[in-house]
Amino acid sequence: MLELTPKEISKRKALTINPAKTCQPIGAMYAALGIHKCLPHSHGSQGCCSYHRMHLTRHYRDPIMASTSSFTEGAAVFGGKPNLQTAIKNVFNIYKPDVIAINTTCLSETIGDDIPSIIQSTDIPEGKYVIHANTPSYVGSHITGFSNMVKAMVSYFSEKEENVLTKKVNIIPGFVEPSDMREIKRIAKIMGLDIIMFPDTSGVLDTPNTGKFIMYPDGGTTVEELKATGMSRATIALGKFASEQAAYELEKKCNVTPYVLKSPVGIKATDELIMKMASLTGKEIPYELEEERGQLVDLMIDIHQHYSGKKVAIFGDPDITISMTEFAISLGMKPIYVITGTPGKDFDDIVTKMLEDAGIEGKVKSAGDLFELHQWIKNEPVDLLIGNTYGKYISKAENIPLVRVGFPILDRVGHTYLPTVGYKGAIRIIEKISSALLDKFDRECADEDFELVM
Amino acid sequence: MPYKNFKNGVIRMNAEKAMEKILDSYPAKVMKNRKKHMLIKKSDEKQEITANTRTIPGIITNRGCCYAGCKGVVVGPLIDMVHIVHGPIGCSYYTWNTRRNKGKATRGEKNFLHYCFSTDMQESDIVFGGEKKLRQAIKEAVEIFKPEAITISATCPVGLIGDDIHTVAAEAEKEYGIKVVAFSCEGYKGVSQSAGHHIANNGLMKHIIGTGNDEKIPYSINLLGEYNIGGDEWEISRILTKIGYNIISTMTGNGSYERLKNAHNADLNLVQCHRSINYVADMIEKKYGTPWLKVNFIGIQSTIETLRNMAKYFGDEDLIKRTEEVIAEELADIKDEMEYYRNMCSGKTAMLFVGGSRAHHYQDLFKDLGIETVLAGYEFAHRDDYEGRDVLPHIQIDADSRNIEELHVEKDEKRYRLYLSPEKLEQLKKEMPLSNYEGLIKASKENTVIIDDLNHFETEEFIKALKPDVFGSGIKDKYVIQKMGVFSKQMHSYDYSGPYAGFKGAVNFARDISAGIFTPAWSYVVPPWKKEPLLEASMVEKEVG
Incomplete structure (x- = not known):
């Protein structure tokens, strides 16, 4: 096994061998699945969408639904606008999501497709949303892509009404499992903290077998909740790399106070999360915890x-x-x-x-x-x-x-x-x-x- | 049997209804497009299908890209080459140990299958060009691993920014004195993985096949279009070696650069996956005179037929006798187990949606189990894979296909050899699929739904309409299908089981299919309290009331 790996370490400047990361779009796709009734859309060649769905499916062992702009050589040369417009139309017609969350790829980024202007020039059905995140594969990693898509949720949805401040606290869980998101919600509930978690893949990627396939399961953060994040009194961002960008964007856009903590893995990080929650509720930490x-x-x-x-x-x-x-x-x-x-x-x-x-x-x-x-x-x-x-x-x-x-x-x-x-x-x-x-x-x-x- | 005919008629009716419902649900343009990609088999008609055309944007397709076909499927399995992917990290990462093309070094080659090599292009490489980084990456690979050969596969941005990977490859070949082959397999080329297979095979044909100097050996064959998923190639090799054949090379599962160099030496090429390799088989025949035989090692009866055809081709009495002995031995070995599983599975129905060949091959194996295939489709096949090679001259080349290079090879005067006289060959062509393939439609039963580039929506609708007991497909729809209460068998990865080829493979398949259909878990999907009324509870309620 790996017997060709020499003990002597030579400096490498160009060749990555056995990587410990993958590219941005898959992280964006995962984040988008945490929006209720959202279909992630990959703006690039078919292979990107296929690989990301494949990889996520293997990890979650649950259906990963996402669509693609199916670029061909023509689109690569002349731009992907017609492909994206056709895709948006078909997706709303056939798969009927509430939200389409577009992520870009190295292909569409290299040719410079301007996604916001394409979205603007496309008819979006009443009550439906199309959001996007730029996720060039040649920058950062899948964690960057996750972070970019979570930030896009804020840029597109978070709203601030004058003088409205709810009791809610936003929690951005980071690139963690549906089980982890459930656990963080359970802890918040014990703490008596009223939260909006986004994204939230629990109830989306850990669904039960009932003999029926449900394209958009009950889980996921709803658009209403995403909008309301702008009126929450604080944001707890768990994990600097995956979550802080969105929290700062919320501060900038809606003046919601951000608290960036570590991902709550282990005793110290969990202590910190619970103490932060307690400082926000002003209540004793329940004995249960x-x-x-x-x-x-x-x-x-x-x-x-x-x-x-x-x-x-x-x-x-x-x-x-x-x-x-x-x-x-x-x-x-x-x-x-x-x-x-x-x-x-x-x-x-x-x-x-x-x-x-x-x-x-x-x-x-x-x-x-x-x-x-x-x-x-x-x-x-x-x-x-x-x-x-x-x-x-x-x-x-x-x-x-x-x-x-x-x-x-x-x-x-x-x-x-x-x-x-x-x-x-x-x-x-x-x-x-x-x-x-x-x-x-x-x-x-x-x-x-x-x-x-x- | 009247019952079967009745059942068949019902299937047809349900399939027609489902098709109508699907097409009705589509926007007009999608409807017009998809209509031509589906049909219900009728033996008394010459049926046409549209295939190898663009997937409509937005449709949830199972298809992948050109790069996936080139590096992921064809080039990647060659064990002794350092496969450098030139591009951002993802493409290399996703083809790292994800297909089950197993491989083992047998000639002292180095085996790089568990390694992943990438230039991990960054923004500055996209802006200023990535050739320098690629050159450096090759240098580092040579210094660390000292490989005999390197491949370079391009991902989407490479073609767009104009990196000349072929020149880099040629220079590296000169500098390091090793083989370096570049593949311009950017993801956006063609309409599916199929374009990538073609680009990969062209490269192997142009740069590797025929460059070796091994001595010729008798009864030698190449196994083309066999990717050793789950060890299929090893099971096929076991049988062939037992009979007395010598396998020179496999394209490309368990294959190697070292072996592939000598592929021109074979007396016969066997073509397992017609889609991904038929043009190579044609080119080898033209250049070196080696004919090809369409084979199928999936399924007991088809394996037997293949072995008999091979023996007949070589025409050697001892070989023919030995073939029959081996068939008898192997059959005796598996008889009891196959009978056991056949009893369990007989009468069940299957749907198959796989690649470009397996939806045909696995029908044969299902048949061995008494399972009838009611729908069969391909992800990236061409019309000839459905309609047979007769249709080849009539296929219109569209813009997407035109961009994929067609190699033109000429007779290699020094190495061209005919194993059989042209007359004998012509005669044999009447008796076996030599240089011929009749396609999926012909192989399918009356009323089978044949569908190209089946998508998510159609999958759901056809499952509801045809209610199969098993659906052989891929990972992306596996859990959709199982959520619907139907066992889904991954036909690309075999759900990490296998081999499924040959005689022993058939038993493995039979065992796995039976386990999947009959796993007790299915009986728990509906909770008991939803099956029978909770008497006690209602009594308590009454008492309280």
């Missing part, structure tokens, strides 16, 4: 010996990876390699500071790739990998267990139903880490060391 937190701490104390001091490599999307690194430190583990494929100096700064504060010497890299991570591991191995499914090749090559956290998870299930955020999510992560390490030990230890109780 304290109990959950106490259970988590109980587990952290009781089984720390399973993972304490273990060296770990963490990779994936920036927001989750930052929080996961913080949590690994809370667990007494040593995250010695932390990478994300998404570019961004903030990532290096934040994670480097975390490691420094914890007295851990490690390597941190944004815009990195899994080939280099593997080379680092070949030079100094780790005990555990935490990241998405793509880590399984390194895991097999080096016989290092992999705990699957983040996007995408293409070969295991559970992530859409069971959260990794919040205290409950943290318990789930500990269960996974502990099991992965102990399973390896059990499989490989000598008979005389094989124990019933661990």
